[in-house]
Amino acid sequence: MPGDPARQGIRDPRLTKETIEAIRVRFGLDKPVFNCIDSLNPVRIGSCTVNPLDTQFFIYVKNLFKGDLGVSYYYNRPVSDVLGERLWNTILLIGVGQILAIVIGVILGVLAAWKARSAIDYGALLTSLLAWSLPVFWLGIILVFWGSNHGFPIGGKATPGISSYPFFTQVGDLVWHLLLPTFTYTVIFMGEYTLLMRSSLLDVLAEDYILTAKAKGLSTFQILKDHALKNGMLPIVTLIAINLGYTVAGVIQIESVFSWPGLGGALFEAVSRRDFPILQGGFLLIAVSVIIANFIADLTYSYLDPRVQTE
Amino acid sequence: MGPQTAELKVSVASTSPFSDFWQTFSRNRMAVAGLVMLATIITLAVFASVLAPYDPKSSVGITSSDIYNPPSSAHWLGTDDAGRDILSSFLFGARVSLIVGFFAAFISVIIGGTIGVVAGFYGGRTENLLMRFTDLMLVIPDLPLIVVIVALTKPSLINIIIIIGVFGWTTTARIVRSQTLAVKSRKFVLRARAIGAGNVHIIMKHILPLVMPLLVVNAILVISLAILNESTLSFLGLGDPTATSWGQMLNFAFVRGAMSAGAWWALVMPGVGIAWVVFGLTLFGQGLEQVLNPRLESHHLSPGRPSVQSDAVVESATVKKKSKKRKDAPLLLDVRNLSVNYISHDNVVAKAVHNVSLQLHEGELVGLVGESGCGKTTLMLALMRLLPATGQIANGHINFRGKDITTLNEDELQKLRWSGISIIFQGAMNALNPVRTVGDQIKEAIIRHMPAYAPGILEDRVIELLDLVGISKDYKDQYPHQYSGGMRQRAMIAMALSCDPDVIIADEPTTALDVMIQAQILELLDDLRKKLGLAIIFVTHDLGVVAEMCDSVLVMYGGVTAEYADVDTIYNAARHPYTQELLKSFPDLSQPEKRLISIPGYPPKLDELPEGCRFAPRCPLAFERCTKEMPILHELEDGYHIASCHLVEGG
């Protein structure tokens, strides 16, 4: 395999040939990846004498079902351990950021659509377009730079030695570290939600049933609340699911810039270290989360839109 | 066609869709701003070798003291980690970022566009397969995959362009597919097939020209995403180190201690470049989309305009009721000299309704007859002050329950609406909110105006109303899409009755329905009228329905009253040429052999109204005076009959 970790001599130049061979056996790298694709001699078609079950791929899948994601080359610890702690850090970051982005985005979007063509509308529109246009990592860099001159930490999740302090101090320290990364995340994503909510609501507010609601003598606020919002939210639900792809991209960048110990950062480091178990495990985690998120989005959508339910 | 299409569409002298496009485009500030931003940066990139003060690749004359120097007269943007001029690197870097962005996007758009058109047009299994694949790719996070692939391959510029391109086609495919589907189902495609055109011809001549605008807008989005992707990859150290893009500059700065050196200039400028280009593209794209896919200027919750009284006092005309029944019934609604204008955003005024008067007594059914553009829908919306944001009552009074509706403020109007006057709209498909149950929507009206109802009694009342219109109570908690067309109209009627209004306006309630369902609804309305003593204004173009149902008739043309009398007079003794011609053009099953005539020409455009009588251009009896002087409303038969025609002068 290109980038064979054993060949990369995993960081320690003092490894002897024997040790290298032992590592290969330990990690199963002496077995072919799939059928007939030998690590050392790729693609030897026509002379397959290998037992298909004795390949790297199948061993991996077999272990998966046991909950064993393999062992990281770099850390020499189980992948599930390494990724496990990182996963929660990422979820913390995304969770807070996403919720803030949705809330702000929806509110701004509704305001903009309601007061269409007014200063509020143009202001919200331009702000969200600008926010969307910023490169995530660049916003991060600027904030880190500014933050380091204004008392914010340069990176990481916790100040070294914080664990010896009382619980609330630790929480405060966490928040202090979380502030800028979350702010970055929120700014970038709220732009998209604002834009979508605005255009969705503009369409909804031009529909006939809004005129009917007005003719019934309902107040503007009531119409927005009881008629427009539910219909307008539908595309947002779909967007949240699709956004997961962009979320991962954003997370990788933010975690790199802020040295936040999360999944994205782990993935990125694993690439340069050719730490395949981490990569595979990371991908798997991402894939599973994306599938689950989409499933939830579908369910939510059909709950909100009765036309889908009763087909 | 809902009431909101009563909004003015100003006609602009045009020669082709393309000059139309350019006119609208140049008026769109976002699009122009974006274009200017792009033009600036592209010019800078193109002329980089001329404009750059230094050669960013050479290290001639650079010493270690040049590292991370702040902006100065020698280096406008300061120097970087190797002492090189940032401004020069910035200008040349523009080239790299723009080239990668553009070419990668090109690949994405070609792939996505082809997949989208093929999937959308051919459908079936092909579409299924392609779309499942696209959805999968859309949902899979690209960046990790791209990161891995780039890490495993050689990071050359070409590779990066190809990889970004190959991962960026999913949004294009989805958008192109849905647009292709939409266009494919349009009637002119069916017509092309009926002519005998083959698939290729249809795709080239009919599908592509209509998909293109959206594709262009999407392409702009893809370009901006590609540029962002490239800068991200470069920043993460996966870019081509020999081609210094803006992202690469940031990578060097970040990794080589710009922050600890306090060299903010090395961190800010390249990012500004990226943001400038992407923001410019986004503005341009957003503006372009507004031009290509324009929304109406306002929506139903946009603030309306206050009424004014502008015309000099015009004599009003009232019609005395012929039948004794109506003569003694109390007058419920008294509309006098109502005029309504539409004012476009560039202040062109269209006189949609001019000096119309109408009286409605208890139990009376007035028919409001006219063809497209005659102003009948505008008139109805004005009565309830539901005009769109561009509409304005320019003159007149609407007297109802002792108040003048034209002077009421929004709060008072909200109280009056539905409980005093309610309305049934035309296409009930969208007149009811599709995500709420019908019962709920009826309840809402009752709660609003009669809050004293206890919840239990509320449910009963809703069931009672539905029963009144012939809908079984099992349907109370169903959604509008589960109702048939006829049932939805009945539900609208039930809802309109829910707050015991004095007047109901029915705006073409049966136009979209089959003739048998129409008969059912008309019978229902008639029964309800008799049972509940309602007064109804029935808006329609169907002279047969008017003859069947109405007590009196107001014929409108070009925004004015053409004729107003009781139904028998209109049909048997009409004096206005328009009424006469209209009757002659309307089919009569009792005389099937009668050859129908048509009125030549078409209704006037409301912003280009002729001087004089609005019907004169099409009137078979028009003479000199008609084209110069607008006729006043003449009273005939002691006021039982009104017609606005010079020929009627003197009775």
Next chain:
Amino acid sequence: MSNEFILEVKNLKKYFQVGRQGWFSHTETIVHAVDDVDLTLKPGEVIALVGESGCGKSTLSLTLMGLEEATEGYIFFNGVDITHATNEERKAFRQKIQMIFQDPYESLNPTQTIEEIVTEPLVVHGLARDPHERKDRVRRALEDSGLKPAESYLHRFPHQLSGGQRQRVVIAGALVLEPQLLLADEPVSMLDVSIRAEIINLLADLRRTRGISVIFITHDLGTVGYFADRIAVMYLGRIVETGSMREVLKNPRHPYTQALLSVIPVPNPRMRKKRIILQGETPNPINIPSGCRFHPRCPVALDVCKHSDPPLIKVSLTQEAACLLVVK
């Protein structure tokens, strides 16, 4: 298959399969859009095809045009069986059968000029390759459709024309191929009342001058009272009554026709007639009632009507009705 008729339809059926693909089940329902239809048309004859929504009249016209494939039955055009024609054969007879659609605002491609629109049929069929001849034919077609002078219309776009003018362009596009049969699917229902007669009179003139046969599909009988020779009334995919226009209007024999005629409003307040208003709605063509398909709504249905599906029964020289009650 006699040559007396330009169009002959026998036992035509068009069913649609609407399947529901669940994860674990696959139910299929069949929509009987056109359910055994017979029709004949002589050259130069005009027949009005009347019915409400869901009766199958549009599907019938699409099937006749070959835009939908017949499920069963036969269509003969000028004696030739075109029911399951190949693509080339279809293209050939599409020169002779043309369609006019309901929506003048949607039938024309907004990015094409009038000239391009009317020339397109010639391009598709490779006719009149000489550009002058082509332009001539286009001009003539436009003028025959009442758009004079043709020159002033050629470079304009659809959105610059009124509804009536657009419909004329559609007709011109049909005429340019010199067809023998026109299928007009509700060609005037979306036009203003006062200009409908324009289009109908145009079609009447074309019939007179060019001998074109017309199948005029409509839900509004009144518009074709004087123009159509014959009428066929459709209900739930079947023709339930047919005959000469005069006879059927004067003396409808099928209860559905009788009801339909009675509820069509007449513009005469002194003639408020007795209306036979049917209850309920037209049933879904997925579940066709047993026996006579009209029996659930029929005001004069007998017990036997639940079990017996009557064919079209002759009641006079030209009139037929699919009702057991006419046999008396």
